Amino acid sequence: MGMIGGGIGAFIGDAHRRASRICNDYELVGGVFDPDFERNKKFAASEGIDPKRCYETVDALIKGEKALPPERRIEVVAIVTPNAFHYPFAKSLLNAGFHLVCEKPMTMTVDEALDLEKSVAEKKLTFALTHTYTGYPMVRQMREIISKGLLGTIQRIDAQYYQGWINSIIHGTESRITGVWRLDPKQAGVSSCMGDIGVHAFNLIEYTTGLEVKEILSDLSSVKDDVKLDLDGTVMLRFGGYLKGVIRASQVCGGEENGITIAVYGSKASLKWAQENPNYLYMLSDSEPTRVFKPAHGYNGKLAETGHTMPAGHPEGIYEALANIYRGAARSIRGEAYDKAEFPTVHDGVRGMKFIHAVVESNRMGNIWMKI
Amino acid sequence: MGMIGGGIGAFIGDAHRRASRICNDYELVGGVFDPDFERNKKFAASEGIDPKRCYETVDALIKGEKALPPERRIEVVAIVTPNAFHYPFAKSLLNAGFHLVCEKPMTMTVDEALDLEKSVAEKKLTFALTHTYTGYPMVRQMREIISKGLLGTIQRIDAQYYQGWINSIIHGTESRITGVWRLDPKQAGVSSCMGDIGVHAFNLIEYTTGLEVKEILSDLSSVKDDVKLDLDGTVMLRFGGYLKGVIRASQVCGGEENGITIAVYGSKASLKWAQENPNYLYMLSDSEPTRVFKPAHGYNGKLAETGHTMPAGHPEGIYEALANIYRGAARSIRGEAYDKAEFPTVHDGVRGMKFIHAVVESNRMGNIWMKI
């Protein structure tokens, strides 16, 4: 495995490396960890990377690795840069025949997303988009329960993603390096809140239910005069028929840490899950006691049980969720059998970009319905 | 105290009677408990009411009580009928000089609501609207904390009211008498979900924050072809400035019992409360551990502590919340000093009717912004 981005101080790159080690199907052997070559080299050294494989640019990496014999060459590259670089780097790497693990949002525009989708199809490569929350066992169990029809007719869907960390930046009580690029349209794209976190909630809905959102209507807020992107918003959802729903996302909910939740309500039963307590899945019904599903039990489906060996009651966390996605991608790269729900794909990336752009456009046009 | 409605099988009437006994400022001495006079009399007998004061109609009650000497006469009447009867009975009783405790939604139309507000002002009577959730100690503490400015600038407000009980009716698995009138526009008014429960969420927002919702945009669903009223919906809120919020309400969230929650997010701190665990109020901040407020502590304000004598850790429930409202109304009726936050008034009823009608209208007009 190689990595683009994720150098000194980048928490998401660290998470990717840990996850790749947990699942034990990868070895980090090279990369471009930082646009600053000195910092890049310093970081590579700290990770024990062969200095020859610490490249100055993505092009250099492609060239360098191509020059190696296939059995020593990087097979898969993880892209964990700011959003604006996802597309050009992914495009180059796909063209050069590398499998990819890519952070979300996948691109800056819908066209870029569609273009990547085309490249992946043409090159027959594996492309795993790290909507990390789909790696949690209980999210996977949720998908399984719904796919079996145990909820009856789905009647309402409600997802939330509330954080508060941007408060310290916009209100000036703290200055965090990781926060800066997300508020810059050139690096982050058309949206902050919806692009960074709202899209996770959107993905979680489509992942767990297997349904597609058909139309959205949004109302966004930048919260302060000097902020150029949305930091907060509500998105109404329509799925066709009577089914409606809502996504609520915000980066200014002071004290919320990483509050992504999903509830899917059906005519027979309902399911609720919250990321901060990821090992609990609640199944509600009008006539039976609520049932609480947990990992490492025989009552769960295979997809939920694929990633752990510890008995029940030994909590798994975010790193294990990401490792489950890495594991699925590894199976795909090796040509082994795998469940398509084991990792989000470039198509999820296309859906996400359509969502982000529709949400921004709906808000800009005065809160009207937009198809996605 | 007298009572209109609340006869055999009516759970909300029973709750009012219990609450009035808990606070111990009332004695139920007469009423019109059921439109069917035989059932009315039967019920009155079961409550030990003097048969002479079990009246056939509200007019008869007014006439009968007026004929009694003032010290024996009913002072205050609780109206717990289906929605359509609130206005005419309230109007008559106000005109006759009775104080009122009235269930919500207060009337069928905004004009009726404004008319009642006028009557209350003219007659200088006490009118308590039973938005019961405002009687919980931790809701009152929430109001107090916000009023002191401890949250900084409020940046987002999110309230939910999810129930699932209508599933059993619309999907035919059960037929509950209490459910019928709520789906009939003639008895329930223009809305089921928003009129019955969404308005509670709306009231809770205005009660706890002291802010007024300025504009709403709604998307509602009737869930099934043969249902005439909304059973589910999302309402976007604007408060002026950058502040936005959302109300989510549904009666088809299978397995949800009485899931009313509120979260108010500020630049300095935030507050979260959920009705099903009413004795816990969570105060979040980005830099401090979350703090959990509970009743019966010296750190709470006077308003939160007015209604109980048990030490901390002895849970209070819905009956005590309603009793707190009854207690406040009693203080008002007796001309004692009281905090205006001790009970919702006819003005809250006007606000609620404006909300309900705006929500229905926004949805009907194609999801546009409506002022309230």
Add this chain to the structure above:
Amino acid sequence: MGMIGGGIGAFIGDAHRRASRICNDYELVGGVFDPDFERNKKFAASEGIDPKRCYETVDALIKGEKALPPERRIEVVAIVTPNAFHYPFAKSLLNAGFHLVCEKPMTMTVDEALDLEKSVAEKKLTFALTHTYTGYPMVRQMREIISKGLLGTIQRIDAQYYQGWINSIIHGTESRITGVWRLDPKQAGVSSCMGDIGVHAFNLIEYTTGLEVKEILSDLSSVKDDVKLDLDGTVMLRFGGYLKGVIRASQVCGGEENGITIAVYGSKASLKWAQENPNYLYMLSDSEPTRVFKPAHGYNGKLAETGHTMPAGHPEGIYEALANIYRGAARSIRGEAYDKAEFPTVHDGVRGMKFIHAVVESNRMGNIWMKI
């Protein structure tokens, strides 16, 4: 109903009066609310009691009420005095033919308890001991589930009662009137912690399981040099066969409010309940998702559902639990059919006194096993 004790500032008397009003089978018409006659009269006036029925002593109450015609006479008396007065007042009142509702611990000695049991049997009167926690719907449901054998063989029982309120007294940060008598052996008896709260845990075990504790071994602590009674302790339990258990109780667990919990573990399933969240009963099994029982559902037994009319999700609290006990006692007094689990009896009082004395004796003798 009459009342002995419970005057100005006494929270437990207030709770009894509220409970009696909630269940609506009682009317408070007289009593001896305070040993100080002035305070007694002042309190009676505040409750609207006929001054003639505010008596100076229990004997005066007996004499005065006996002089009234039977239909106007007090039928049942609630004893809510400090512990030392329970026995003499109960004895006199039983001899005079009054039904009783009595606070726990029932007496000061086991002999007194046995004597009361004998009196109740001879006089064929109703004697309800207010182990209030047995009035919670989910505690009753717990009893029902266990009585049906759904747990298989019971393998472990663990009950806790942790409070922290005595800290403020023994560490001098606060002086609370209600705290004083509980630390005085003359008024409280041989034990503070075990007599006041440990006995509740003991009762809850025997109530929910229907089992009798056969032997106990205790280790107690007075926490500070100048305290004469236990404030903290652990009690090992044996039930015969392989079944063992533990009661943990303390009044110095700083920050604990009223932390009484019970867990009963069986070979097939287990049950857990905690008083501070009384409307949740957890049923665990090794092979199925945990199930969460709540009140107001058709899946509960009749005993759990007898006391409320509100739909699910409307929380009940401690006052409703106590009201459920009052309701059962009323049924017994009126000679109606009732479930013997509707209220704890004088026999539970005998068991409790045996427990308290065995615990104190085991500790005094150097932590040896004592039969009870």
Add this chain to the structure above:
Amino acid sequence: MGMIGGGIGAFIGDAHRRASRICNDYELVGGVFDPDFERNKKFAASEGIDPKRCYETVDALIKGEKALPPERRIEVVAIVTPNAFHYPFAKSLLNAGFHLVCEKPMTMTVDEALDLEKSVAEKKLTFALTHTYTGYPMVRQMREIISKGLLGTIQRIDAQYYQGWINSIIHGTESRITGVWRLDPKQAGVSSCMGDIGVHAFNLIEYTTGLEVKEILSDLSSVKDDVKLDLDGTVMLRFGGYLKGVIRASQVCGGEENGITIAVYGSKASLKWAQENPNYLYMLSDSEPTRVFKPAHGYNGKLAETGHTMPAGHPEGIYEALANIYRGAARSIRGEAYDKAEFPTVHDGVRGMKFIHAVVESNRMGNIWMKI
């Protein structure tokens, strides 16, 4: 790193390997994974281990590794075998100069434990005992808060470790390979429940409080006739002065998964933590709202924050806790500065063996106090 035990089907060996990869200071290069050499080789191959370094015995490993140049040689060995093998293997490996990571309980007898302690001291090697729960950030924060004296005088300590997994074995509903050796005194030692899990609770008490348990009194149960070791028990604790406490442990609490909890109650404040929700630490006080500490906040001490880079709200689990211990051991092995609380040592192993043997002896002698 080398490993002894942990071959096919062994979940704890898998956990150790994951943890070593997460912290990224180790590379697994050899071992004796299974006493059956064929299974051993098969497993080594699946992990990509050089076949030459998959040894048939521990002696062969020592000999083989010693023959390698120091820079290629295994530095540290993880022992994850059944209990009986811990001592002989640890002894040999220490004598040969290898650092060790060892599973608990450390040995079969107290003498063995003391002997290992002596060896570690003489050889000046690093010995990390994997009391994994001490690796959780909030357990470390608990230690820090207590060490600062913020609880005042500690007045009660209560730890629990409840599991239910042995039910399926002793009641014959399932036969799990991992379960067999723990019930065999030759492989597991003198205790099942207290040796496997009770000792974790004991360690957690001494780790978080810095106090030593002085005396214990236990009552154990084997639950069924044909079981030779304890599966359930209660242990009273004395710490000197007025401070007492309790450990409750059981393997027959049906439906409990891995229920280790600790509560430390002080005169000023108290702390509660539960392993199944490891990212929440509750600080209670009588006069302030409960405070909830979570990882990744500036209010935590350095020890709690050393192991993660993700922002707050990204849950960590058991693998990260174990990785934190591995990280501390790596620092020690490399001679870097580290906090002595970063990993449990051979001395904790001695304490644990004294605890286990005292508990078994107290029970055998008829529940008497034993010094430890």
